[in-house]
Amino acid sequence: MSENALSLSGAxxxxxxxxxxxxxxxxxxxxxxxxxxxxARRNLLLYAGWPVVILGxxxxxxxxxxxxxxxxxxxxxxxxxxxxxxxxPLTALLFGAVAGAGLRGASEEAEASLPLSPRTRAFGALAxxxxxxxxxxxxxxxxxxxxxxxxxSLLRAMSEVGSNTWNRTHWEVMFSVLTTLYCTPLALSWLxxxxxxxxxVSAHAVxxxxxxxxxxxAALLPVLAGLMLQMSTEGKAEFLFPAxxxxxxxxxxxxxxxxxxxxxALRAGRWGAARALLLALLPLAGSLAAWPALYRSRDRALxxxxxxxxxWDRSRGGVSRHLVPAIRRSLGGRLVMERPEGDLxxxxxxxxxxxxxxxGKRLSEVHQVFWDSKGMLWVEAWHPGTQGAMPSTEIYVGRxxxxxxxxxxxxxxxxxxxxxxxxxxxxxGWAYDSRTYVYLDPDxxxxxxxx
Amino acid sequence: MSTAIRLEGVRxxxxxxxxxxxxxxxxxxxxxxxxxxxxxxxxxxLFKILLDxxxxxxxxxxxxxxxxxxxxxxxxxxxxxxxxxxxxxxLNAGEVLEWRARFFPDWDAPRADSLMGRLKLDxxxxxxGASKGQLAKLAWVCAAAxxxxxxxxxxxxxxLDALVREEVLGELIGELHSGGKTILIANHxxxxxxxxxxxxxxxxxxxxxxxxxxxxxxxxxxKVTARLHDWSSRPSVPGAVPLPSERPLAAWxxxxxxxxxxxxxxxxxxxxxxxxxxxDEAMKLLLRDxxxx
Numbered sequence: 001m002s003e004n005a006l007s008l009s010g011a012x013x014x015x016x017x018x019x020x021x022x023x024x025x026x027x028x029x030x031x032x033x034x035x036x037x038x039x040a041r042r043n044l045l046l047y048a049g050w051p052v053v054i055l056g057x058x059x060x061x062x063x064x065x066x067x068x069x070x071x072x073x074x075x076x077x078x079x080x081x082x083x084x085x086x087x088x089p090l091t092a093l094l095f096g097a098v099a100g101a102g103l104r105g106a107s108e109e110a111e112a113s114l115p116l117s118p119r120t121r122a123f124g125a126l127a128x129x130x131x132x133x134x135x136x137x138x139x140x141x142x143x144x145x146x147x148x149x150x151x152x153s154l155l156r157a158m159s160e161v162g163s164n165t166w167n168r169t170h171w172e173v174m175f176s177v178l179t180t181l182y183c184t185p186l187a188l189s190w191l192x193x194x195x196x197x198x199x200x201v202s203a204h205a206v207x208x209x210x211x212x213x214x215x216x217x218a219a220l221l222p223v224l225a226g227l228m229l230q231m232s233t234e235g236k237a238e239f240l241f242p243a244x245x246x247x248x249x250x251x252x253x254x255x256x257x258x259x260x261x262x263x264x265a266l267r268a269g270r271w272g273a274a275r276a277l278l279l280a281l282l283p284l285a286g287s288l289a290a291w292p293a294l295y296r297s298r299d300r301a302l303x304x305x306x307x308x309x310x311x312w313d314r315s316r317g318g319v320s321r322h323l324v325p326a327i328r329r330s331l332g333g334r335l336v337m338e339r340p341e342g343d344l345x346x347x348x349x350x351x352x353x354x355x356x357x358x359x360g361k362r363l364s365e366v367h368q369v370f371w372d373s374k375g376m377l378w379v380e381a382w383h384p385g386t387q388g389a390m391p392s393t394e395i396y397v398g399r400x401x402x403x404x405x406x407x408x409x410x411x412x413x414x415x416x417x418x419x420x421x422x423x424x425x426x427x428x429g430w431a432y433d434s435r436t437y438v439y440l441d442p443d444x445x446x447x448x449x450x451x
Numbered sequence: 452m453s454t455a456i457r458l459e460g461v462r463x464x465x466x467x468x469x470x471x472x473x474x475x476x477x478x479x480x481x482x483x484x485x486x487x488x489x490x491x492x493x494x495x496x497l498f499k500i501l502l503d504x505x506x507x508x509x510x511x512x513x514x515x516x517x518x519x520x521x522x523x524x525x526x527x528x529x530x531x532x533x534x535x536x537x538x539x540x541x542l543n544a545g546e547v548l549e550w551r552a553r554f555f556p557d558w559d560a561p562r563a564d565s566l567m568g569r570l571k572l573d574x575x576x577x578x579x580g581a582s583k584g585q586l587a588k589l590a591w592v593c594a595a596a597x598x599x600x601x602x603x604x605x606x607x608x609x610x611l612d613a614l615v616r617e618e619v620l621g622e623l624i625g626e627l628h629s630g631g632k633t634i635l636i637a638n639h640x641x642x643x644x645x646x647x648x649x650x651x652x653x654x655x656x657x658x659x660x661x662x663x664x665x666x667x668x669x670x671x672x673x674k675v676t677a678r679l680h681d682w683s684s685r686p687s688v689p690g691a692v693p694l695p696s697e698r699p700l701a702a703w704x705x706x707x708x709x710x711x712x713x714x715x716x717x718x719x720x721x722x723x724x725x726x727x728x729x730x731d732e733a734m735k736l737l738l739r740d741x742x743x744x
Contacts, residue, residue: 035555042539109537112504114554115526146704213641267506 007392035116035124040132042107043098047132049092051139051425054083059145076147083140092188096195097209099129103263105205126196133192194281200263201276215281369395371400371419376442379404380416397423397442407448455480455601455633458659459638461510463496466599470496472657473510478633479599483647485665488654495534497607497654499669501635502531515600518695519530527555531705534606534637536586540667544589545574548596555597561590570618584615591619604636604688608643616643623647658692661737663706665730671708672728676700677720692736703735704728 040047057079065075103125111121194215201206265276368380379396395416398404408425410416415426417437424437425448438448456478468492478484488494499505500512503519503526512518514525537635538547553557567574570588582590587607594602604726607623608616623634624647638644651668653661673690674694679685679701685693694702700723705711715722728736 034550038539038550042541044541106537107539109535110539112502112533113526113529113531114551115523116523116554117523120523124539267504267521272506288593389619 013041015075015225021259026117031116032120032127034122035126036131036343039099039102039125039128042102043132046095046098047135050136054087054136054143055137057083072164075353080140080144085146088133088137088140088188089191092191093131093195093212095133096192096212097199097205099125100196100199100201100208101203101205103200104351111432118263118267122200128191129192129196130189133188137188197281198277201273231283312334368416370418370423372418372423374442375399376423377404378416378418378423380410395423396439407442408440414448453480454478454513455482455515456635457485457513458497458632459511461497461500462492462508462536463493463500463505464508466611470657471500473652474654474659475655476652476659476729478635479632480538482649483634483644484634485644485648485651486635486654486732487651487734488637489738491722492654492656493657496620497605498531498533498635498637501603502526502529504564527557528600529661530597530599532587532590532594532604532607534609536590538586538589538668540577540579542580543574543579544576544581544585547578547589548592549575551593551596560596560598562598563592566592566595566622570622573643578619583610584612586677587611587615589652589667591605591622594692595622600631600633603632604634604635604638605641608638620644644658650732651737655738661706663737667707668730671702671711672706672733673711674724674726674728675703675714676713676724677702677714677722678727680719680721683721686714686719688713688717694736704733706737 001431058076061075061079062072063075065078066072096323103121104386116124116425119451126342171254191212195212197208198203198211202208202211261276261279265272265279268275366379366381368378370378372378377398378398381394381396383392383394390412393412393416394406395410396404410425413427415429417426418423418439419439423438423442424439425446426437427448428436438446440446456476458474458476461471462469462472472494476498479580485493486497490701495658496505500507500519501514501574503523505516505523506519515528517525519525539550547580548560548563548567550561552560562616567588570592571582572588572592576585576589578589579588582597591607594604602623608619611619616620620643636648637646648665650662650664671718675691680699682701685701687693688705688710690707691703691705691714694704696702701720705714705728711725714720
């Protein structure tokens with residue numbers, strides 16, 4: 001019976017798609033399946049030995065923990081965390097590189113006379129490597145579930161990656177990282193695919209693996225940053241799912257590019273190898289879709305942390321709080337005012353970059369916001385110092401219809417306040433007597449001495 | 452009679468190095484064609500193109516009535532023996548054949564067993580550590596067990612001792628006797644096959660410089676010895692190549708009767724002797740010197 005899918009009656013209804021459908025279905029025929037098994041046999045030592053390595057690392061880690069006078073279970077936890085965060089991605093690189101390079105060289109010669117297309121060989125090798133990777137991943141996930149004190153909490157953690165993750169148990173952290181990041185069609189499949197493609201084209205496993213490591217890291221950077229951002233902020237950044245959707249949607253195309261087109265391109269003459277290499281790196285294009293999602297996530301995180309501050313009305317002395325106009329303070333000391341027209345005006349601060357948020361850069365804080373009797377808006381903000389410098393308190397002033405002007409860097413010991421509708425500074429920092437205050441005129445440079 | 456192999460202007464380069472520069476030749480179904488060519492002339496590249504492992508840069512290639520399309524389907528009807536047979540070293544001979552059976556719909560397991568028996572190849576022989584002779588025998592079984600329509604044999608007896616060579620060639624001749632098979636064989640020791648090949652292609656300079664039937668070689672190839680009138684203008688005719696000569700006599704190898712006649716009638720010489728040239732000698736000269744035959 002012909003392996004050709006054109007024999008399927010269902011294909012009769014799609015005459016235009018028959019050739020493509022035939023080719024796609026032929027990839028699952030007897031010959032491709034047999035080839036995948038042959039590939040698994042060829043790499044049996046690696047694919048079957050790797051789970052043994054995973055299992056063997058646990059007693060080793062436990063022994064190291066005990067020798068350092070830590071509980072045995074902590075050693076096991078550390079080992080499993082290492083596998084979840086770094087070990088499995090490296091496994092994907094390794095399996096992809098071995099599978100890709102293995103299709104060239106001696107294997108290519110040995111299989112030259114087999115009636116298999118380059119596409120079938122590539123898909124078979126990929127399927128074999130992906131199966132082995134899935135087995136290793138399942139093993140690590142299963143070990144975590146077995147070793148964790150509360151397996152139910154881990155399963156709940158899968159749906160709750162986001163706020164407060166760093167406060168969770170390390171079991172929950174590793175499991176949520178493992179299942180929501182690496183087990184999605186993101187890191188592992190990407191790394192496997194890029195590593196396979198580059199190794200196939202270069203016929204060099206080490207080169208392919210290393211190239212995939214750097215290329216994959218660059219492509220996954222927005223995903224990893226988004227995940228850390230999501231885990232660092234109190235509000236859910238909801239980054240992961242848009243990014244996953246973007247990259248997953250491109251994964252099928254990337255798979256076709258790498259195995260479906262890169263392998264056959266090697267048959268061609270001039271520029272065949274170059275074309276194959278470009279195709280092998282095509283999966284990285286999916287990362288382009290993750291970057292906009294990352295910045296949207298950043299904006300959502302900022303919005304989630306915005307809180308309304310009262311702009312005190314000190315115009316008549318005393319203290320009277322009004323929420324008009326609404327002033328919002330968020331991460332980074334960013335101060336925005338919502339005008340009655342509905343638009344936002346940035347008064348002070350800056351928009352933190354993703355790196356600022358991910359790496360936990362110390363951000364500015366707004367302490368006071370008030371209106372004086374002349375209708376001027378005053379803001380007191382604390383800024384962390386740059387490396388080696390001391391933190392500082394800045395005073396900003398403006399009319400509230402645009403960015404505020406930095407008016408004064410307040411000396412450390414002085415206190416900023418308002419008195420009788422006027423902004424002023426208490427040079428002593430502790431007196432509450434207007435006789436010692438130095439009043440500030442927004443239209444003149446500040447003089448911080450009693451005159 | 453249909454054409455099993457058709458090549459028209461086939462070119463193939465590797466980087467800047469042009470290996471095939473417009474190969475044009477054809478082989479009819481059922482013919483045995485010997486491919487002569489020095490090392491590095493592109494014989495293996497030509498085989499890979501016929502096997503649909505490489506794509507030509509330009510030109511037309513037709514094998515068994517089909518154009519190679521990269522699908523590998525053609526290889527179901529081709530039996531290929533490479534110059535250096537390579538197999539997966541984690542298998543033994545029997546396992547190699549078992550795996551191959553999964554990919555060839557027309558695989559004939561009893562035939563494979565029979566071939567193994569005739570060639571005295573133990574199925575338990577591990578590929579890793581197998582001798583050259585054992586690998587050559589295994590390669591032959593792999594090529595023949597699915598009863599292909601076309602054999603592509605790239606130096607099938609290269610590096611083999613006399614006994615193994617005889618065994619492999621014996622099987623080859625047996626295939627010839629079964630009839631209907633087209634065989635393209637590259638062999639340095641073409642004299643071994645002089646009795647069975649129908650046509651010889653000479654691959655030189657990236658083209659098939661000569662394609663001559665063995666029957667015409669047998670009938671017309673001769674060594675022409677003549678006395679030259681003027682040594683400064685030695686005649687040159689298509690189909691003949693000069694041989695080392697000692698004055699006052701000059702010698703040529705003429706590969707066809709027509710070439711010999713043309714030489715005799717070219718003027719400026721008096722033919723002293725025309726001696727038939729053995730086919731194997733003629734082939735050696737074709738390979739060494741080429742000729743526009």
